[in-house]
Amino acid sequence: MQGIRKTLDKSLNLDQLRSFALVIETGSFSATADRLGVSQPAVSLQIRQLERRLSVRLVERVGKRAQATPAGMELLRHAQGIETAVENAIDALADHASGVAGRVRLGTGATACLHFLPAVLRGLRERFPELGVVVSTGNTEDQARKVEENSLDLALVTLPAAGRSLTVMPVLDDEFVAIGRTDLEPLKARVTPADLGALPLVLFEPAANTRKLVDRWFAAEGLHPQPVMELGSVEAMKEMVAAGLGYAIVPGMSMVGRGAHPELKTSRLNPRMHRTLAVVIRRDKPVNKALRVVLDAIVAAGKKPGSR
Template sequence: MQGIRNTLSTFEKNLNLDQLATFGLVIETGSFSAAADRLGLSQPAVSLQVRQLERRLAVRLIERVGKRARATPAGAELLRHVPQIEAAVENAIDAVADHARGVTGRVRLGTGATACLYFLPAVLRQLREAFPALSVVVSTGNTDEYVRKVEDNSIDLALVTLPAAGRSLSVIPVCDDEFVAIGRADLAPLKARVTPADLATLPLVLFEPAANTRKLVDRWFAAEGLQPQPVMELGSVEAMKEMVAAGLGYGLVPGMSMAGRGAHPALKASRLAPRMHRTLAVVIRRDKPLNKALRTVLEAIVAAGKKPGRR
């Protein structure tokens, strides 16, 4: 056991990656001369690298069988670990590359107003702190509008409410956001769990008809054979909340708009039965080159959707 520890210690302290690559190439080509030709080195230089590696590991790695160089049992065992060693080195280089060179550039991101208010601020703050030279330009609109903009490459990616489809698009689900019903807490508060029938006869403040979120609401009612009769149709979830807080009706809004910093002191939220939810997803062109800046933003959005509290 002590001998194994000594060998591992020597390996960790003295392993030369060039020597390891040369050794692997000798075994792959079957000869020192072929490996030398491939590397653009002299045969003695290749032989020296292998001998130095063998001395460092205190074990013979190559033997000749006829005219072909083959790995000894120890050499075969080492070769088994070469892919993992190379991958670990590449991962380490990638991990520190951002700190060495920084992430720079501009990413154009389209999204809905609710995600812009309640999902993206923490993501954008994290990106700004980690990568000051990275610029994320955000604009808001509805899903159909931003799907078209992604397709024609006028923006780089979009965070939208599904469904979103297109032959040229890659759709990456980020998180589920459950809808809640809201009402003014001191005016005929809603039950803890409400149904379409409970809401159908009430004055409703809903999203405008073009929004995917409104289409989800209409389908929720239609499944029970009902059709909502809104007294207001608005494009802003904050405007909806303020109208409900003024006692002008009841609303159906994404849950993220009532959580954390979105909580409103005058409003009470109730869950829905059956459950209604929307899926937020990133939409990007399949052929879009993922440069460092774009990949960083995409990974940050997807990671934020996996945090506790997100479905």
């Protein structure tokens, strides 16, 4: 497949084309470099090489912002179609290969990575040993952006997920629970915002979608508690609660199966609070065999009895 890509790239370098489109989108060479994880001079060189190859000027500065020239605007109109056509050609040929092989880039949150995906990935490994699934974790906003940029093939994230070019497929609902040490002041079987608001709380960091859901749950009752800790890992939150440093609200999937903690007791929330986990993928993303089996496995796992 690399040979096919090189042949198609002979007259137009796709990396240069992607860099050009990103420069126009961000209006900045430095912002483009940050997005791509390269240096600013490397981005500038790619644009110069593309302009030299096409014999036209593509980018000009208007004030502090990089903008497309008329020729650049014309190229931009065709850029996405060019990239999609190349991907379609490669994936169409890949579908003729026997079996399922290749690499799928999957993004997700830390909790789903620990408590939902391991069984899915083990099943895929057993059925398709030539298939590689590369997993990375991050918050919903970052993962959705990477899917839009095509640096991830798909992502399993907590809704809401923004992106005009994305298709969103809900996979499962995950109910939140309150947790506390079993030997400290016990929580009721069902706890309200008022019950928890007066207690020392260990909550998710503010940027997380899960934290926003928790804040809205309290705010609906006119409460705005100040947590004693804000952490990015549900496992770290559980350990802090187990150490007697407070109480927490966590996704239910983190407290079942291997996630169960012998020193912690769970209570349901009243009113109920839940999050929806969904797969996001670009609308124009070619779905080859490898991507299809990963997508189907995630959706099927969300429908299994016992999935929260």
